[in-house]
Amino acid sequence: MQVEKKEFKPTIVAFCCNWCSYAGADLSGTNRLNYPANVKIIRVPCSCRVNPMFVLRAFQRGADGVIICGCHPGDCHYTTGNYYARRRMTLLFSMLDFLGIERDRTRLEWVSAAEGAKFAKTMNEFVEAVTKLGENKRLEDLRCKKQ
Amino acid sequence: MQRIGVFVCWCGSNIAGTVDVHKVAEALKSEPGVVIATQYQYMCSEAGQTLIKDAIRDHKLTGIVVCSCSPRMHEATFRKTAAAAGLNPYMVEIANIREQCSWIHKDMEVGTEKAIILGRAAIAKVHLNAPLVAGESPVVKRALVIGGGIAGIQTALDIADAGFPVDIVETKPTIGGKMAQIDKTFPTLDCAACILTPKMVDAAQHDKINIYAYSEVAEVKGFVGNFSVKIKQKARMVDPVKCTGCGLCVEKCPMKKVPNEFNLGMDKRSAIYIPFAQAVPKVATIDPTACLKMKTGKCGLCATVCEAGAIDYTQQDSFIEEKYGAIVVATGYNPINLDQFDEFAYNQSPDVVTSLEFERLTNAAGPTAGTLLRPSDGKHPHTLVFVQCVGSRCDGAEKGKSYCSKICCMYTAKHAMLCREKYPDTEVYVFYIDVRTPGKNFDEFYRRAVEEYGVKYIKGMVGKVAPQADGSLLVQASDLIEGEQLKIKADMVVLAAAIEPDQSARPLATMLTASMDTNDFFTEAHPKLRPVESPTAGVFLSGCCQGPKDIPETVSQASGAAAKVIGLLVKDSLTCNPCVAHSDELMCNGCSACEKVCPYGAITYQDKEFRMPDRTTAIRRVASVNPAVCQGCGACTVACPSGAMDLNGFSNSQIMAEVDAICK
């Protein structure tokens, strides 16, 4: 008898800046470019609005991967926001790595408003990488697990 | 508890095709706080909006969630709908179930499930929304232009012509800037003075323009629409109102050995001077470092001869305070110092000159009255070598600049051409890395220099210029095309020195909290779409302070900046975006982290007295955000360790609520 194993579908939170990446995500929709439904987007004004606390919070609440998307360096609507985001996330990701959390669970990507295809491709790749890792065990909060 | 209405849009079949809108509405109806959840074919239509408005009134809704297309499409629409029904427009959240759901997922079940989750996230957020009211701030209808070169003059004239008063602050005794020193302009070869001086006069005579020459900006406070600026008028020792500019004092001044900065030190002026004949304002200025009366107390000849009684040796620096709605920076450029480029012998031979010095040497009002003569012996030069990219496009940044100074190719072509035209007996070489001629009629101009005037363009860099015993200059260079080393015995060498922002720009940027790049050029609010605005609201950029430019480009940017200023000043008040940062003073540490990352200078600090938790009172330094200046990026909210800084519309708790809703 074969035991039916439920296919693992990771929960992915994508923080997208309003001006480039969120528009890029819209474009990927307009062009009907598919990416898995487990990606859920949260709109923020700028990648620099993403607090490391939000990333950890997502993992706590059951996310298996967190990706942050912003304007390409030099194209920030607020001129410098993504540069700060880049430093903050570099250090945060490095710290998570230091604690032994899988590197592929976090990612920062620059996606412009014109890069609908890149957005879809990035999400497909990210979901694939996180799926390969399996469920987030190292940054989970047992209390938040679905019973 | 909020009373929330959820409105699911079909968008025809755009959404309803792959999302079961009925199921979404049904599922969201059971969310806490939701009192009505419904669906309709086109929520953005007149009928759809009416449905929302009625629901807001009938169910006394305090917040609504529209599950529809991207907020980039219709957020503004639904905010207006809410406002029309008496609901604060910022109590509206959009769940993007079209672009980010129905259009990318083909499976109905998958699409529906995701749409429900996106709807829950929006509901979770709207629970924490608070009504926001856009503030208003009045606009002072007066502009300040810092810098009186062609950029500043053009901006001032355009603003003044639109009817708004403008003040120009110029640090030199006269306006005119670099263009006043230039002989002819490329590619038309007009006389620079002939086209500039009428504009200077226009500016001086314009009833809306006030010129503070020999003055500097000392302090800037305030923000867009409401700047308060302190201007320092340096003491000229001459009453500008009384002085008629007759020039008698200049003539009689016994101290005539002062290097003349207008001619770049290539001739002398007197201690009391008028920079040049067409100076505006045409007022004499005493150089206190050279004036005998000022230094020794003995002389006073100028005061004796001045019939207007304008000389006043006791004059002090004075300060003026004025309010402005907008500030235009037009601080211009300077050629770089060539001390580090010893290989070109600039400091060793007077016959090695910069291009700007060459302009003066060919100018009728210059030290040689327009005849090209060697500075060392006053003889007619026969062989001239022009070197381009001196300090431009330097790698490694050990010396020089990494950028292209943009104007050198064209003015060098101009100099070479004029040389050959006026003195056909001369041989003219130009050494270049690339010749860059993008511009109307620019390439044609360059080709004329080569083809019609026989200027010898050689691709290659000059390695060394060595002054010889016979007074000539031995130029050693490589010809990269022929692949050979050249030695040219030249009479003069002209260096196209790189240009850099004026040194006053850096402290000014600090005062304005306007950002600069690593080369001290002001950065624009957006490199493509907002090139004449600084990221700091109300501060505009004109001319070379933003990057190297030629005259037509400068003038068009100047007019562009003027148009932006006019667009601002024509308003009586500014409506602020209410989605701005705000600081909780009770939690603020006053550490300045937020201020350091704010690209707009929107954050200031003040010392305030607080009642501390332990009932004592203490003075604490706390941040406050100027909502008129803040653009709402949120950089400060993450820099702040205590969480005192938060962002309206995208608060920490709102974003975390969305995260929670998505992940559960």
Place this chain on the structure above:
Amino acid sequence: MKQIKLDSIQSLFKALSATRTLYLPVDTPAGADFKKYEDGVLWSGALNTNRSAKDFFFPQTENMMDFKVEGKTIEIIEPIRPDEDFVVFGVRACDARSFELLDKVFLCDPVDTYYKNRREHGVIVTVCCNKPAETCFCTNFGIDPTAPGGDVACWQDADTLYLQANTEAGEALLQSAADVLAEADDSAADGVKETVKAIMAKLPIQNLDLSAFTEDNLLNLFGSEQWKKLSEACLGCGTCTFVCPTCQCYDIKDFDTGHGIQRFRCWDSCMYSEFTRCAHGNPRLSQVERFRQRFMHKLVYFPANNNGDFSCVGCGRCLAKCPISMNIVKVIKALGGANE
């Protein structure tokens, strides 16, 4: 009295853990702490654990109940009460006394059922302290480490561990390990006791004058000028309260799990700025007030309500662990003369 050779102590642990979960002090990279016994786990020779033994009955966090939330419906779910029997081995006299003090708090009316449940499932095996430290001051509170109490008391000499049951539960426990235990003379541990008593007599913190800490003197003590100076360096961390075997303050919190609410309690610390914060605000706004609360509670309020028993057992953990080395001994010495 029973005995067992120390070189075969593992057989005792195996016997004890056969029917119950056994916890005992184990060395960690930084000090000792109670750990669950598994094959090969070694009993730490350390005088005391970093954390006290109160965790076994009053854990740092404890789930009280769950609320399952679905849409607009809420369902209450009672938590599963732990029902495993366990034995805590290696408790010192000071920690053993702390259970008596905690009982006074949690087992008086209304009874704390969570505490009571754990208490009913646990058996305590104490061990006499052979090498007291300079920070030990239990004798000031009438504790005798040579009579360490608990369900079973133990003494240890160079090669033997002697065990004496004090209660029925203790008897039962020893019975369950009868196979590995040998009989011993009731006076077998007397030599150890005498040695330890001799060391106790040399401890530096003795004969603390506690006479000022009486109910009658409450207002004098409360109003003492000394609190300000004593609390000056206090960082407001919770170290002293969290390592303390007698601190019993807790906070009840709701945690939103995303699909429900978990209502749990966790230790609170009177050193924390949010301590006893309620809807109207906080009654103790400054660190000096919170600091005073800790010591007034241990030295005045608690004895006033509990027949004069001080809420301190002199274990010395706070002396060793306070980041700025302020502690109850310094407070007692400073305020001892406050009534003069």
Place this chain on the structure above:
Amino acid sequence: MQEAMMRRAKELLADGTVNRVLGWQKGEFAYDHTPAVFDSADQLEQFVYDDFTAANLSKYLVKETKQEGKILAFLKPCDTYSLNQLTKEHRVNRDKVYVVGIGCEGKADVEKIKALGIDGILGIKAEGDNFVVETLYGNQTVAKTDVLAERCVVCKSRKLMTYDEILGEDGEVINSNRFDMVEKLENMTADERFAFWQNELSRCIRCNACRNVCPACTCEKCVFDNVNSGIANTAAADSFEEKMFHVIRAFHVAGRCTDCGECSRVCPQGIPLHLLNRKFIKDINELYGEYQAGEDTDSKGPLTNFTYDDCEPSIVHERGVE
């Protein structure tokens, strides 16, 4: 040294330069000195300075410089880094502190003495390079270097960064091997690192000593104490919260941490918390150029600064082992 310090403190009190003195007060034992403010020559009789006056005093200046008058602070080199950083962040009014910098050769750690099996310490006397420890169980001699506090073993600098005068010898910035342990962890596999931290952080009792002692953690209200922040918690009810707390704590002081090592010194559970902070310092040095918080009072910190060509976060993949 102690005598010289007391003398100087009395002089500065007497001539009105200061009205209070921040130092350490003698404890019960030889090693448990408490930071204290002295406001008279009489009180100064309780003043102590020796191998066990380890506490970093700078944090107290946040509160003290809000009081009337100027305070004398005896600061060790690492304390002066902290003071500079606090000055930079406007948390301390430098004008209201008279800093007497004191040379430092490292502090002793009583826990290390106890770890050598020395119990019942009644007295400790410094004799040359050794300590003679008098105990309930007899006298023992230990080498000072064997009981030097861990943070002092890898001391980064014995140079005073700010002072109004110096007592003793100012030292030099040391090219120390303080990043060795971080590097060792970096070279482990992710599984090993996870196991290491799981083991360490699981001991955390959320007493907040690390945070409360930290001279960079001077928030008026910490996010973890603020019920409105959404992440407040006072107990690690789940192992996630230990990680959350320690990652965010370290992140909030990233680029601001002066590596004074107080966090690890005070941890009652002996968790090497400084490794988290030091990881950030090492990353910042490697990725954004050498930077040591507390060296100056005006430069931009690495997290409030950037360059156009900073590395991308993918660097974490590129340089990682495995």
